[in-house]
Amino acid sequence: MRVGLKFKNKKIEIEVKRCNFFQRFTGLMFSRREKAFALLFDFKKPVKIAIHSWFVFFNFLAIWLDEENKIIKIKKVKPFSSVIFPEKKFVKLIEIPLNKKYKNEIKSLVGDAKDL
Numbered sequence: 001m002r003v004g005l006k007f008k009n010k011k012i013e014i015e016v017k018r019c020n021f022f023q024r025f026t027g028l029m030f031s032r033r034e035k036a037f038a039l040l041f042d043f044k045k046p047v048k049i050a051i052h053s054w055f056v057f058f059n060f061l062a063i064w065l066d067e068e069n070k071i072i073k074i075k076k077v078k079p080f081s082s083v084i085f086p087e088k089k090f091v092k093l094i095e096i097p098l099n100k101k102y103k104n105e106i107k108s109l110v111g112d113a114k115d116l
Contacts, residue, residue, distance in 0.1 A: 003040060003094065005063070005109075006070045012108050016040040016094060027051070028095055033058040036097035038105075046089035053081045058097060061106065065092040074109060 005012045017037040019027070028036055036058075051062060057079050064072040064086045072088050076098075096102050 001040070003092075004069060005065065005094075006068065007109060010108075012105060014038055014094065014096065014102070014105050018042060027056070028053075028060055028097060029055040031056070031097070033097055033099050034101070036060075036099060038094060038096040038102060041093040041095075043091055043093075046091055048086060048089045050083045050085040051077075051093070051095075052083060053077045053079055056080070058099075060098055061094075061096040061109065063094040063096065063109070064088075064090040065094065067091050076110075 001016055001018055002013050003016050005014065016039060018040045023039070024041055027039055027041075046067075053060070059079065060077050062075050062077050062084060066072055069092070072090055073086055075084060077084055096106065098106060
């Protein structure tokens with residue numbers, strides 16, 4: 001599935017895999033960097049919950065979205081971080097692994113991923 005994001009007056013399309021109820025608990029845990037897919041966590045109403053990166057062995061981007069797919073916050077998450085808490089309520093969260101598959105999308109969002 002493709003998700004369109006609104007960011008700095010441009011629209012960016014990202015191929016994501018929607019998480020089911022059980023996948024919400026594991027996210028990118030135990031995935032391999034180059035085989036990992038971007039994950040979409042879709043909530044029915046605005047929430048303000050923390051995420052973690054226990055057992056995620058690579059860096060990834062966490063992107064929190066509002067109801068209109070406008071980006072609230074983008075954060076580079078490092079492996080084994082215990083609590084990453086958003087500043088505002090959000091409706092969707094996308095986790096994008098920093099791998100070759102998403103190189104163009106990452107560049108559109110944050111520039112060179114090495115600069116993060």
